[in-house]
Amino acid sequence: MEALIRWLVDTFPPLSEALARLIVYVLYSGVLAFVAPVLIVVAYTYMERKVLARIQDRVGPNRAGPLGVLQGFADAVKMLTKEDVTPACADRVVFNLAPVLATVAAILVFAVLPVAPGVIGADLQAGVLYVVAIGALGEVAALMAGWSSDNKFALLGAFRAVAQLIAYEIPIVLAILAVVLAAGSMQLGAIVAAQDIPFALVLPVAFLVLLVASIAEIGRSPFDLLEAESEIVAGYHVEYSGMKFAFFFIGEYMHLFASAGVITTLFLGGWRGPLASSDSLLGVLLGFIYFVVKTTAVIWIMMWVRGTLFRIRIDHLLDFAWKFLVPLGLILVVAVAVALKLPAVNSPALRWIALLGANVIAALLMMIVISLLARRSRSAALRAVAGAD
Amino acid sequence: MSSEFAFVGILAVFATLLPVAGLAVAWLVRPKKPNPIKQSTYECGIETRGEAWVQFRACYYVFALLFVVFDVEAAFLLPWAVAYNQLALYAVVEAVIFVAILALALVYAWRKDALRWT
Amino acid sequence: MAIEQALQIFVFVILTLMTLGGGLAVVTSRNLFHAALSLILSLAGVVGYYVLLDAGFLAIVQLLIYIGAISILILFSIMLTRGLMTPRQVQRNEQWWIAALVVFLTFVVLIVALWQMVWPIADDEALRTPNVAISQLGEALVGPYAIPFEIISVLLLVALVGAIVLARETENNQGSHAEAGSSE
Numbered sequence: 001m002e003a004l005i006r007w008l009v010d011t012f013p014p015l016s017e018a019l020a021r022l023i024v025y026v027l028y029s030g031v032l033a034f035v036a037p038v039l040i041v042v043a044y045t046y047m048e049r050k051v052l053a054r055i056q057d058r059v060g061p062n063r064a065g066p067l068g069v070l071q072g073f074a075d076a077v078k079m080l081t082k083e084d085v086t087p088a089c090a091d092r093v094v095f096n097l098a099p100v101l102a103t104v105a106a107i108l109v110f111a112v113l114p115v116a117p118g119v120i121g122a123d124l125q126a127g128v129l130y131v132v133a134i135g136a137l138g139e140v141a142a143l144m145a146g147w148s149s150d151n152k153f154a155l156l157g158a159f160r161a162v163a164q165l166i167a168y169e170i171p172i173v174l175a176i177l178a179v180v181l182a183a184g185s186m187q188l189g190a191i192v193a194a195q196d197i198p199f200a201l202v203l204p205v206a207f208l209v210l211l212v213a214s215i216a217e218i219g220r221s222p223f224d225l226l227e228a229e230s231e232i233v234a235g236y237h238v239e240y241s242g243m244k245f246a247f248f249f250i251g252e253y254m255h256l257f258a259s260a261g262v263i264t265t266l267f268l269g270g271w272r273g274p275l276a277s278s279d280s281l282l283g284v285l286l287g288f289i290y291f292v293v294k295t296t297a298v299i300w301i302m303m304w305v306r307g308t309l310f311r312i313r314i315d316h317l318l319d320f321a322w323k324f325l326v327p328l329g330l331i332l333v334v335a336v337a338v339a340l341k342l343p344a345v346n347s348p349a350l351r352w353i354a355l356l357g358a359n360v361i362a363a364l365l366m367m368i369v370i371s372l373l374a375r376r377s378r379s380a381a382l383r384a385v386a387g388a389d
Numbered sequence: 390m391s392s393e394f395a396f397v398g399i400l401a402v403f404a405t406l407l408p409v410a411g412l413a414v415a416w417l418v419r420p421k422k423p424n425p426i427k428q429s430t431y432e433c434g435i436e437t438r439g440e441a442w443v444q445f446r447a448c449y450y451v452f453a454l455l456f457v458v459f460d461v462e463a464a465f466l467l468p469w470a471v472a473y474n475q476l477a478l479y480a481v482v483e484a485v486i487f488v489a490i491l492a493l494a495l496v497y498a499w500r501k502d503a504l505r506w507t
Numbered sequence: 508m509a510i511e512q513a514l515q516i517f518v519f520v521i522l523t524l525m526t527l528g529g530g531l532a533v534v535t536s537r538n539l540f541h542a543a544l545s546l547i548l549s550l551a552g553v554v555g556y557y558v559l560l561d562a563g564f565l566a567i568v569q570l571l572i573y574i575g576a577i578s579i580l581i582l583f584s585i586m587l588t589r590g591l592m593t594p595r596q597v598q599r600n601e602q603w604w605i606a607a608l609v610v611f612l613t614f615v616v617l618i619v620a621l622w623q624m625v626w627p628i629a630d631d632e633a634l635r636t637p638n639v640a641i642s643q644l645g646e647a648l649v650g651p652y653a654i655p656f657e658i659i660s661v662l663l664l665v666a667l668v669g670a671i672v673l674a675r676e677t678e679n680n681q682g683s684h685a686e687a688g689s690s691e
Contacts, residue, residue, distance in 0.1 A: 029396065029402075032403070033403035094540075094544065100412075124397075124563060130567050139579055166452065177463065177470055340474075451670055454667055456579070461576075461663060462660070464571060469645040476645075476646065490657070497664075
């Protein structure tokens with residue numbers, strides 16, 4: 001970005017630096033806000049259908065275009081020409097604002113993602129915190145949608161959804177805290193630069209916590225209670241149809257890509273890879289390709305999980321967050337902090353071993369605690385049954 | 390205003406334009422044939438009884454408060470994590486105490502069975 | 508730079524409209540849910556103020572804590588109240604004049620205080636330096652401000668314990684209402 005701004009100033013002398021910056025910013029936001037959503041939604045809905053079809057031993061879309069690649073566009077046209085039904089009792093202003101807010105929240109995450117060497121919209125000092133904070137807008141959008149629909153299913157769905165989202169936001173923050181401890185910065189650019197070894201290999205437990213919590217945060221199976229068809233019909237967007245529904249859908253896929261992108265950036269080294277550098281255009285392109293490939297791999301794992309596991313119950317879902325992931329995250333943060341301050345840790349290799357050890361110890365400790373607790377509650381349940389007899 | 394946030398602002402405007410434009414186009418092309426039955430709440434299901442805005446259980450509130458507590462904790466611990474390499478050992482102890490007190494909150498909620506979804 | 512200044516003033520005016528308009532809607536709206544949403548709008552305006560003041564970290568924390576957490580807490584607690592969701596609320600009770608008096612006095616005190624305050628103006632040099640590094644903030648939190656830092660965690664603990672105790676009482680008073688939907 002900075003290189004592009006400099007190039008613009010050098011090539012077109014009348015351009016001032018501020019004006020060149022403005023032009024680059026407007027162009028890049030245009031790409032993020034208009035081009036990226038279309039490409040991401042079309043590409044990843046197609047990929048999801050094909051992957052799920054493979055898992056379920058089907059063929060998947062194969063009518064629209066060669067191998068069905070145009071299916072996404074066909075769906076877009078269908079959505080666009082669908083009649084829009086708004087319940088008569090709905091609160092129209094809030095009802096219409098909710099899908100807009102959901103889409104905006106998903107797109108805004110992209111502002112801080114370093115998608116290629118030197119290509120980052122805003123390398124905020126508190127970048128990772130911004131990612132978490134923007135996610136909160138999506139929660140507000142869900143509540144708005146659920147409340148304004150004047151439908152019990154929608155309202156119940158919205159409140160469940162938000163209870164789930166806030167429960168899994170804490171493990172995300174704790175996993176991020178471990179990364180920030182190891183990287184010494186909240187700037188996403190600096191975190192990528194700090195990953196000579198990808199953090200997935202340094203902080204594997206934090207990586208798994210973030211991966212699982214992210215799946216819950218974007219509401220995908222096995223954590224798709226927000227749209228549990230058998231319980232609350234379709235969650236907070238039951239009453240939405242046509243284009244308004246489409247924007248919830250677009251927001252969902254943007255959120256999916258953004259979450260996978262954040263995981264890639266924090267744990268898989270982001271755009272880093274052989275020959276990727278900000279020195280040449282080729283290096284930048286290569287970095288972008290690495291980023292997309294890694295992100296797609298993360299998304300593929302999420303689809304694989306979706307195709308394999310079944311939905312879990314809401315009380316189990318919340319227990320898993322509050323009674324497993326949150327304590328694990330807390331232990332992990334303390335363990336990582338202690339490992340980094342060990343007096344013997346003075347070389348990168350030792351640092352790596354210490355961090356890895358901290359992760360293993362944290363995971364083991366949590367496992368022991370949870371199995372002891374489980375044994376106790378099981379025996380208590382057994383005693384209760386015996387007493388009843 | 391720093392240039393980073395200027396970018397976020399520009400992106401926010403553009404990101405709002407996308408759904409607004411999409412909804413506007415859809416408004417132009419889509420058919421409009423409303424009727425009372427179609428617009429009833431939960432169109433193709435059983436008619437609902439009473440108001441949709443019913444009272445919820447208090448456990449939602451406890452979960453939300455637990456969330457606020459840990460969110461605030463994160464907001465305080467993140468600057469500490471950034472500064473971690475420059476900090477002396479006593480700073481680590483302080484942060485561990487901070488985390489321990491909050492862990493106590495979680496343990497209390499757990500013991501009191503407030504974490505159970507009813 | 509003239510354009511930049513004009514732009515800042517323009518953004519400031521929009522933010523002020525958001526903050527004050529949102530605040531006005533909070534107190535005038537007859538619908539509790541709308542009032543809560545207006546509060547979120549108002550808080551979003553404050554996020555913008557922090558950005559204008561070059562306090563990026565504070566802006567994001569405001570977004571995270573106030574819009575992301577506190578407002579959801581408020582929306583949840585609105586749903587705990589029975590019958591308040593109907594838009595037929597009377598917005599006044601017999602003590603309105605006491606409230607008006609208190610509000611007026613607070614307003615006078617604020618105006619006087621704002622008028623007499625000598626606002627420290629940072630020199631140009633300080634304004635041009637980038638945001639205060641977050642690591643400095645972190646060092647301050649465990650250095651000079653260590654005691655407040657620990658007290659915050661105790662405060663959070665107390666808040667949670669209080670909420671759990673109160674919630675148990677409500678649960679007991681409510682008897683055995685099932686989850687929303689089946690309680691009708």
